Amino acid sequence: MLKKIKIQGLFGKFDYEIELKQEGLTILTGPNGYGKTTILKIFDAVANADEKFFKQLPFQLIVLEDDGIKISKAKGDLNIIRPPEDNTLKKDAITQLQEEWPERFSSLLQIADNLWCDQKTGAYYTIKDLEKQFIAAGVTRRDASDAVLQLHLIISLLPFFRDIYFIKEQRLIRRSKNSHPREAMLERSVSTFEEYIKELNAREAMPEHFTLTIEEYTKELARILNGMLAYASKLGQELDSSFPKRLFDETNGLSEEEFKKRYDVIQDKQKALQSYGLSKTTEDSRPFFKPENAKALLVYLNDTEKKLAVFDPLLQKLQVFASILNDRAFAFKKLQIAPEFGFKFQTEDGQEITLSNLSSGEQQTVVVWYELIFRAKPNTLVLIDEPEISLHVAWQKEMIRDLLKIVQLQKLKIIIATHSPQIIGIYWDLVVDLYDLSKGCPHDYERLPEEEKC
Numbered sequence: 001m002l003k004k005i006k007i008q009g010l011f012g013k014f015d016y017e018i019e020l021k022q023e024g025l026t027i028l029t030g031p032n033g034y035g036k037t038t039i040l041k042i043f044d045a046v047a048n049a050d051e052k053f054f055k056q057l058p059f060q061l062i063v064l065e066d067d068g069i070k071i072s073k074a075k076g077d078l079n080i081i082r083p084p085e086d087n088t089l090k091k092d093a094i095t096q097l098q099e100e101w102p103e104r105f106s107s108l109l110q111i112a113d114n115l116w117c118d119q120k121t122g123a124y125y126t127i128k129d130l131e132k133q134f135i136a137a138g139v140t141r142r143d144a145s146d147a148v149l150q151l152h153l154i155i156s157l158l159p160f161f162r163d164i165y166f167i168k169e170q171r172l173i174r175r176s177k178n179s180h181p182r183e184a185m186l187e188r189s190v191s192t193f194e195e196y197i198k199e200l201n202a203r204e205a206m207p208e209h210f211t212l213t214i215e216e217y218t219k220e221l222a223r224i225l226n227g228m229l230a231y232a233s234k235l236g237q238e239l240d241s242s243f244p245k246r247l248f249d250e251t252n253g254l255s256e257e258e259f260k261k262r263y264d265v266i267q268d269k270q271k272a273l274q275s276y277g278l279s280k281t282t283e284d285s286r287p288f289f290k291p292e293n294a295k296a297l298l299v300y301l302n303d304t305e306k307k308l309a310v311f312d313p314l315l316q317k318l319q320v321f322a323s324i325l326n327d328r329a330f331a332f333k334k335l336q337i338a339p340e341f342g343f344k345f346q347t348e349d350g351q352e353i354t355l356s357n358l359s360s361g362e363q364q365t366v367v368v369w370y371e372l373i374f375r376a377k378p379n380t381l382v383l384i385d386e387p388e389i390s391l392h393v394a395w396q397k398e399m400i401r402d403l404l405k406i407v408q409l410q411k412l413k414i415i416i417a418t419h420s421p422q423i424i425g426i427y428w429d430l431v432v433d434l435y436d437l438s439k440g441c442p443h444d445y446e447r448l449p450e451e452e453k454c
């Protein structure tokens with residue numbers, strides 16, 4: 001697991017030794033020009049095998065400690081040392097599918113532990129379904145330079161570099177997928193390199209199309225919610241079809257006290273799901289306990305708990321997402337979530353607000369938290385550049401507290417780069433200040449007594 005990054009000769013000037021905080025959240029600060037954003041880009045470049053980035057970046061040595069990776073450069077030539085092969089951590093088949101065959105599999109979105117949605121076709125797949133496609137595809141790595149290949153191999157060795165999620169400074173608009181030159185190339189068959197370049201130049205000359213990120217995400221959440229409903233319905237049908245047999249085979253019963261306790265938990269969960277349009281159960285459907293029905297009620301409770309359990313990870317995310325946004329005190333607005341529309345905001349008198357009419361700060365808030373909660377996979381290293389952009393000071397003061405919740409919920413490591421003392425607030429123990437490091441101060445500088453500081 002990555003714990004430290006050492007950088008020598010960054011911009012020909014800076015030597016840094018940055019320890020990632022055990023709490024899972026590290027805050028990079030420092031004056032402009034000291035490399036906060038560049039350090040985030042270094043992590044991103046390793047994850048994306050971006051040889052060009054390292055060739056252009058002025059540095060002497062980058063060491064990712066505890067993962068055994070060293071990237072050095074002499075006279076423009078990269079040299080990469082990686083851990084021995086017996087430490088290999090292979091990527092899962094789906095991640096490899098998306099990387100090796102983006103034209104076929106990049107649209108896959110994971111919406112549950114064992115459920116994926118193809119956002120192009122609307123079809124839903126289990127992991128087993130996708131692994132069959134993986135085998136059928138006969139995935140092989142494309143030709144690459146030695147440096148790029150080495151970087152790809154590095155990624156396959158690192159738990160925290162299997163997935164990097166970079167939330168960049170510009171995050172409110174997105175380039176339309178169908179306008180991306182590389183993806184456009186994959187839609188056509190070109191037989192020669194010259195044809196490829198000609199087509200690429202033609203696509204680059206075409207006008208670009210952009211959409212609001214927040215509008216894309218509300219559609220995406222609708223697909224996630226509908227996918228979970230479809231998955232739960234399928235499971236429910238399977239359980240219902242075998243109910244008679246399991247009822248006859250059941251030999252145990254339960255007490256009235258146990259029934260009430262378990263049913264109250266079920267009812268609370270159903271109410272929570274109802275608030276997001278994921279359950280239509282009403283109070284009138286409550287079964288009553290009778291001793292002669294104890295066996296049937298036990299099977300009923302077991303089945304209902306299984307049906308509702310598939311929603312647990314998603315429900316937890318929805319509750320955190322809604323809680324953070326509704327607690328943000330958006331000016332006279334309330335978040336609504338449902339499968340029909342994903343999410344939207346309404347005024348206090350029930351009037352819907354067009355997402356494009358939200359302020360830039362409100363859109364920034366929605367986009368950042370959506371990406372952290374619904375898009376960043378567990379065991380991902382998340383990079384956030386300037387989270388304070390367009391945010392009111394009161395919202396900035398709440399951000400680290402909420403980020404620490406997300407670290408626990410999503411099992412993430414997060415590095416943010418910020419200029420804002422309001423973002424930091426009381427969390428100076430999570431700060432790594434690049435100015436202090438450049439002056440030779442220790443990494444735990446902020447925890448030192450005043451008389452021991454530089």
